[in-house]
Amino acid sequence: xxxxxxxxxxxxxxxxxxxxxxxxxxxxARAREGQSAGEPPRRVVAWGHAHVPLQHDVIGPGDLQDDxxxxxxxxxxxxxxxxxLSLMCLALALTVTASYPIIAALVPAAGRVRILGLPLTxxxxxxxxxxxxxxxGWFYNRQASQLETRFIDLVxxxxxxRLDG
Amino acid sequence: MVDVPAxxxxxxxxxxxVAVGARGVRIARTPADFLVAAREVPPALNAAAISGEYxxxxxxxxxxxxxxxxxxxxxxxxxxYAAGYLVLLLLVAAPLRRFGAYTIPDFAGGRLGSPVLxxxxxxxxxxxxxxxxxxxxxxxxxxxxxxxxxxxxxxVAVLGLVVSCNIAMxxxxxxxxxxxxxxxxKLCAIGIPALVLLGLAGRGAMQNFSPGDxxxxxxxxxxxxxxxxxxxxxxxxxxxLTGTLDGRRMNHKDVLLRAGLHTVRAGADLTFNAGVRxxxxxxxxxxxxxxxxxxxxxxxxxxxxxxxxxxxxxLATFFGAIGLPHILxxxxxxxxxxxxxxxxxxxxxxxxxxxxxxxxxxxxSRLRAPQLYLTGQTDTVVLALPTLLLPGLPGELLAALVAxxxxxxxxxxxxxxxxxxxxxxxxxVLNGGVRTFRLxxxxxxxxxxxxxxxxxxxxxxxxxxxxxAIAASSFCPLIVLGIWWRRLTWIGAFTGxxxxxxxxxxxxxxxxxxxxxxGWGAVLLGQPAxxxxxxxxxxxxxxxLTTPQQVPGNVEQVLLRMHLPEALVRRxxxxxxxLPVHEPLDAGSK
Numbered sequence: 234x235x236x237x238x239x240x241x242x243x244x245x246x247x248x249x250x251x252x253x254x255x256x257x258x259x260x261x262a263r264a265r266e267g268q269s270a271g272e273p274p275r276r277v278v279a280w281g282h283a284h285v286p287l288q289h290d291v292i293g294p295g296d297l298q299d300d301x302x303x304x305x306x307x308x309x310x311x312x313x314x315x316x317x318l319s320l321m322c323l324a325l326a327l328t329v330t331a332s333y334p335i336i337a338a339l340v341p342a343a344g345r346v347r348i349l350g351l352p353l354t355x356x357x358x359x360x361x362x363x364x365x366x367x368x369x370g371w372f373y374n375r376q377a378s379q380l381e382t383r384f385i386d387l388v389x390x391x392x393x394x395r396l397d398g
Numbered sequence: 399m400v401d402v403p404a405x406x407x408x409x410x411x412x413x414x415x416v417a418v419g420a421r422g423v424r425i426a427r428t429p430a431d432f433l434v435a436a437r438e439v440p441p442a443l444n445a446a447a448i449s450g451e452y453x454x455x456x457x458x459x460x461x462x463x464x465x466x467x468x469x470x471x472x473x474x475x476x477x478x479y480a481a482g483y484l485v486l487l488l489l490v491a492a493p494l495r496r497f498g499a500y501t502i503p504d505f506a507g508g509r510l511g512s513p514v515l516x517x518x519x520x521x522x523x524x525x526x527x528x529x530x531x532x533x534x535x536x537x538x539x540x541x542x543x544x545x546x547x548x549x550x551x552x553x554v555a556v557l558g559l560v561v562s563c564n565i566a567m568x569x570x571x572x573x574x575x576x577x578x579x580x581x582x583x584k585l586c587a588i589g590i591p592a593l594v595l596l597g598l599a600g601r602g603a604m605q606n607f608s609p610g611d612x613x614x615x616x617x618x619x620x621x622x623x624x625x626x627x628x629x630x631x632x633x634x635x636x637x638x639l640t641g642t643l644d645g646r647r648m649n650h651k652d653v654l655l656r657a658g659l660h661t662v663r664a665g666a667d668l669t670f671n672a673g674v675r676x677x678x679x680x681x682x683x684x685x686x687x688x689x690x691x692x693x694x695x696x697x698x699x700x701x702x703x704x705x706x707x708x709x710x711x712x713l714a715t716f717f718g719a720i721g722l723p724h725i726l727x728x729x730x731x732x733x734x735x736x737x738x739x740x741x742x743x744x745x746x747x748x749x750x751x752x753x754x755x756x757x758x759x760x761x762x763s764r765l766r767a768p769q770l771y772l773t774g775q776t777d778t779v780v781l782a783l784p785t786l787l788l789p790g791l792p793g794e795l796l797a798a799l800v801a802x803x804x805x806x807x808x809x810x811x812x813x814x815x816x817x818x819x820x821x822x823x824x825x826x827v828l829n830g831g832v833r834t835f836r837l838x839x840x841x842x843x844x845x846x847x848x849x850x851x852x853x854x855x856x857x858x859x860x861x862x863x864x865x866x867a868i869a870a871s872s873f874c875p876l877i878v879l880g881i882w883w884r885r886l887t888w889i890g891a892f893t894g895x896x897x898x899x900x901x902x903x904x905x906x907x908x909x910x911x912x913x914x915x916x917g918w919g920a921v922l923l924g925q926p927a928x929x930x931x932x933x934x935x936x937x938x939x940x941x942x943l944t945t946p947q948q949v950p951g952n953v954e955q956v957l958l959r960m961h962l963p964e965a966l967v968r969r970x971x972x973x974x975x976x977l978p979v980h981e982p983l984d985a986g987s988k
Contacts, residue, residue: 371743
């Protein structure tokens with residue numbers, strides 16, 4: 234899967250926060266849990282490394298912007314959930330539509346079925362398939378917007394807090 | 399035969415388009431204005447504009463014609479054209495808007511930063527754009543041929559002239575409003591006749607649904623032969639003839655039409671009694687074609703390996719919409735990524751509403767107007783049907799409505815395509831401003847007109863399907879992998895584009911030249927997407943994996959820009975708002 238690639242492309246992160254980044258994968262995992270459960274994000278201190286600046290230990294747009302392994306993880310998790318949703322809907326749409334020719338090829342009797350005197354092919358390809366596509370599209374749209382809202386909720390309050398502080 | 403109401407309707411649509419386009423000149427000032435009208439277009443209006451631009455000659459005339467000639471399997475074209483927008487919604491709509499590229503070369507350059515790749519994409523934009531323009535021009539040619547009786551080239555030249563001058567004057571600014579209006583015009587122009595004729599048809603004609611290709615005249619029918627043609631009669635039948643048949647001239651004579659091949663001269667009138675099998679124009683329906691009511695595609699392959707051909711077409715149309723050069727520009731006029739998704743969903747709804755009607759008209763023509771098999775002018779079935787089924791003024795008025803809609807289809811799609819082609823020429827090849835753009839619009843229009851002249855023998859739907867196949871096996875992998883895959887490199891993308899797109903173009907060229915017309919050769923060349931799409935994806939992935947050192951250094955930033963919701967972008971980046979896309983991506987970060 235393209236989105237699941239894990240290669241690192243740039244050099245080392247230029248921020249020199251080496252020790253701090255050790256604790257971050259776990260943190261990001263927790264962040265993702267919070268994201269999926271809809272909990273408000275928490276400020277998390279990377280314990281044991283006093284020299285790590287506190288502001289880098291809360292999730293925020295700064296993390297996204299920096300070329301840090303942490304920001305990268307955050308973006309990767311967003312992309313992965315979005316791609317997963319897209320591929321699921323795509324698989325569904327392809328299964329529904331592309332199964333019809335193969336069914337008609339395997340069961341020739343299916344092609345001779347009449348619905349109110351109309352050939353089945355006309356009913357399916359002429360009108361019946363469109364509501365299915367629309368429902369899949371509507372479902373995807375709703376889910377994708379929800380994913381984004383959750384992601385914004387995850388990042389935004391921290392930013393607000395930092396501005397207030 | 400001059401159909402006066404239809405001619406007036408065509409003139410009205412054309413004048414209206416030119417008038418609104420001319421109004422746009424005053425507003426359009428910068429190259430950005432010319433390429434994409436201001437950016438902020440609300441989803442409903444934008445969706446109508448996208449649909450208006452998308453519904454081309456192939457949708458308006460081609461699908462019904464293919465349904466008549468090839469069978470209900472041709473409805474896969476309609477399903478695929480609509481489903482292409484679902485795939486677009488699922489895979490690329492929001493990220494593409496957030497990335498903010500006007501054109502595919504911009505996308506390729508901004509994502510992978512290679513001038514070589516940009517140049518290759520520009521060439522492909524020109525190929526796909528011109529290929530897609532050909533059927534629009536052909537549609538105009540045959541429409542004017544039917545309505546005014548002018549030669550084929552007149553319609554082609556008129557459309558080429560109107561569209562290129564209009565684009566050269568106003569660019570996209572005027573076009574956005576015209577496009578959305580044209581969607582509704584097209585919907586009415588095909589929906590009202592379809593419903594009226596459906597109401598008139600009744601259930602008496604259902605016997606033409608009977609198995610196989612045996613079509614009969616359901617009532618006594620007089621057929622006027624407009625051009626010399628050869629046809630085959632399935633059974634002997636008594637007909638009433640005025641004109642020259644098989645070299646013998648008759649005047650109001652009862653003759654026995656023997657089974658087998660016949661030649662009839664232009665100007666003849668043949669009258670068939672009810673219940674007679676319909677003779678078929680030679681080479682219109684292939685011998686080994688799947689039965690008319692089966693869900694398999696026969697277009698372009700002469701009925702060879704129908705299941706493979708069907709999946710080839712599904713691949714081409716489902717994934718082709720992503721790679722069409724004139725669609726990407728439209729996405730840029732959405733406010734943000736979420737609006738782009740909403741717009742796409744509305745487009746899917748609008749297209750679904752539209753595509754029901756070509757299915758109705760194609761089926762009705764088989765049931766009630768089977769003489770079209772004899773004359774073989776299946777591409778004009780939508781235009782011819784109202785006057786065939788409803789004689790007198792009501793039929794003429796319906797025909798005028800259909801003609802107006804058809805012209806709206808040619809005008810809107812070819813405007814959008816011409817903007818893309820001229821944009822690619824002026825923006826990417828010549829690096830020029832508004833003046834160059836105008837010049838390029840005129841040149842591109844002239845080239846398309848010249849290319850359309852020899853293309854009259856290919857079905858509209860088939861030509862557009864091929865344009866989709868090229869897009870699906872070149873730009874679709876580039877855009878999809880570019881959005882979702884970090885490890886894509888410019889070398890991989892370039893190799894994939896050249897292999898996939900090149901193979902697809904060669905296959906289509908071979909089919910057009912008649913290289914193979916039966917067996918696997920016919921299906922693999924006639925519906926090439928079945929192997930060229932996987933080939934393009936495969937080559938792009940494999941070559942990218944073998945050139946990991948070429949992964950651009952700013953890939954994380956670029957992906958962030960494509961996938962981050964706009965609410966956060968304002969904090970992290972300067973809004974990408976009206977920046978030209980060539981500006982380095984990292985210039986915006988704090």
